[in-house]
Amino acid sequence: MDELSTIFAALADPTRRAMLARLAAGEATVGELAAPHDMSLPAISRHLKVLERAGLVTKGRDAQWRPCRLETKPLEEIDEWMSTYRKFFEGRLDALDTHLNIIMGRSAEKEES
């Protein structure tokens, strides 16, 4: 499986996205990541492995704990991929506004109603 697909697939799960959101607030152990979820620890461990394989998370070692950290490189790659399409929706509302203004005989500039 290619890199981008692996990253997108890793993000295609609400549990895993919640774990990323938690890690965005700072490091956390596997147990801390598991706590909010009504799910067995092995299931969480597996989700973490998916995130690791996508490069979204790295694990450290502190005695029997594995402090997990958010890695942003994969997110940057997603962002880069998105940039191709961003021009399609950035300014789309402006275009609609312009169109509405044209057919209503108004200027495209802002004005009070």
Add this chain to the structure above:
Amino acid sequence: MDELSTIFAALADPTRRAMLARLAAGEATVGELAAPHDMSLPAISRHLKVLERAGLVTKGRDAQWRPCRLETKPLEEIDEWMSTYRKFFEGRLDALDTHLNIIMGRSAEKEES
């Protein structure tokens, strides 16, 4: 399956991303979308259905052809989701640059080498 997961899952396939890239260049029929891929038409049709269910593509009707169009709303939602994390990597290089400049006793401002 939740909306965001459906979108991410739809993007987690190189064939489907290639179809989106093709559609970014303009409308295309199912056959035109299939042409570049060494894959059966039913497989392509299924990929298209995945993209449709994610809201990334809409199909029209022109006789026996189905002109497909790129829809950007799901991409906007991805972009919105990304915005939470963008602050983690935007300016990261700047921060590294600043750090390097500090330990090397230089100003953080640009200067010729």
Add this chain to the structure above:
DNA sequence: TTGTTAATTAACGAACGCGTTAATTACAGC
């Protein structure tokens, strides 16, 4: 050593994703 906590691995079953080929629907043109 013994016991406890943190986390992973093993083994299993249910569900899904992805590809194929064959059959089917829908439309155009003679």
Add this chain to the structure above:
DNA sequence: GCTGTAATTAACGCGTTCGTTAATTAACAA
């Protein structure tokens, strides 16, 4: 009507994903 083209649906096999529970590894602590 009949034929050809565009596209979908049906049926099947295969591999992966996702959850579970039970067993295992690793590290601390009495």
